[in-house]
Every structure is written in C-alpha cells, then in structure tokens.
Amino acid sequence: MIRLGVILVLVAACLILLSRVLKQILVLRYGQTTPSPQSAHLVQDPVCLAYLPKEGAVTAHGVYFCSAHCASQYEKGTENNG
C-alpha cells in the first residue's frame, strides 16, 4: 500500500510538471494567456484601483468604475476638490 502511495505522488508530480511545461509552450506560442493590466480591454477604477473589463464597467464623466458606489465616491471627491 505504501508503494501505491509513492506511485500516486510521482504521477501527481509528473502531471504538475507536464502542465507547467504545456503552459510555457502555450505562452511562447500565443503570448500571454492570462489578461494583464496593460490589456486594451481592461480599464482601471480610479477609486478602488481595481482592473475590470471595459464591457462590464460603469461609466460616469468619461471615467470607468467597477460599481455605482465607486462612481459616487469619485463624484464626492471631485466636488470636494472643487
């Protein structure tokens, strides 16, 4: 039974290694697979500094927000600043 456990651990380790190698190959072939803040489709909320997809963003004053709450916070801030 102990041998079976060792074999399972080795198989798991091999699968993890294989998935990492495959990911590296995909990144080299197709570029970055995960979205980065530099992506053209992502916008930054100036209030909570969260990056979010432009399609799902709340827009106010030509600025993108993650929620109406952040938009109202931004409006309060601009009022205070004059």
Ligand SMILES: [Zn+2]
């Ligand atoms: Zn926000």
